[in-house]
Amino acid sequence: MTVAVPLSLTLRAMTAEDLPRAEELSAEQSWPHRMEDWELFFELGEGIVAESDGEIVGSIMGWRFGDNVASIGMVIVTPNRQGAGIGRKLMEAMLARLDDYTVMLNATADGLPLYTRVGFVPLATVRQHQGLAPTMPLAPLRAGERVRPLGMDGAALIRMYNEAVGMDRTAFMERVMRDSQATILTREHEPVGFSLLRRFGRGRVVAPVVAQDLAGAQALVTHWLGAKAGKFCRMDVDGDSGLSQWLEDIGLPCVGSVTTMVRGPAPVPRGTGKVFAVMGQAFG
16 A cells, blocks of 8 residues: 655555666665666565656565565665655555564664664674785684585575574575585584675675584585685674684675664574674675
């Protein structure tokens, strides 16, 4: 249903036909999202656009994970309409859709005041690293460890990821894995970590990375950066994990950071795995 709001603005559900304009909105912010990235966002989630005089001037997207957790991202207002309250209207409309869910998002510094006003609280920091992947030595593995292609262990990988994020992302991961390469870290033949690599933005993104400890995460990341040496790669990493400083040290610089925020009870991770690199700033 279409809902009219002040300032000659109309909010309505996003459709596939809106994606070319959505790509333009992200390009206006100097964000790297390709049409293929927007198509994946739309396939996995739902969106709302703000229209004024027949032109789309803002967007927001939401993704549901299981029955109780969701995330919000791609909150964009075209530059010449910023400051008019459009972002807040989009946020309130999406939160109304997700009324029964704990909602998470990654906030830029500009977005923090708005998200705080609508009930979000800070939870963590994500640091964005990107650049040309450095040449890497072989990863120093411990006795009994091996980094190998995923093979047929997809169910084990998804289970590990769900436990590490504290929510049910099974359908989400099944879809993302179709467009990804996967590497798994085993210890005495048992999976203890994994990482995915897929095309995104200006090159490739290593995401997510799940491991039991920093050394395991470094081994997984070393594999992908070594394989893509000299190619543009991106990672969005937990700011407190120790991985960010290591990436700086090996030559993949931090170019910015966002604040992970939550509205409602925060998901509680289970198991022994930890998320060292998130799936992406939009998804979390």
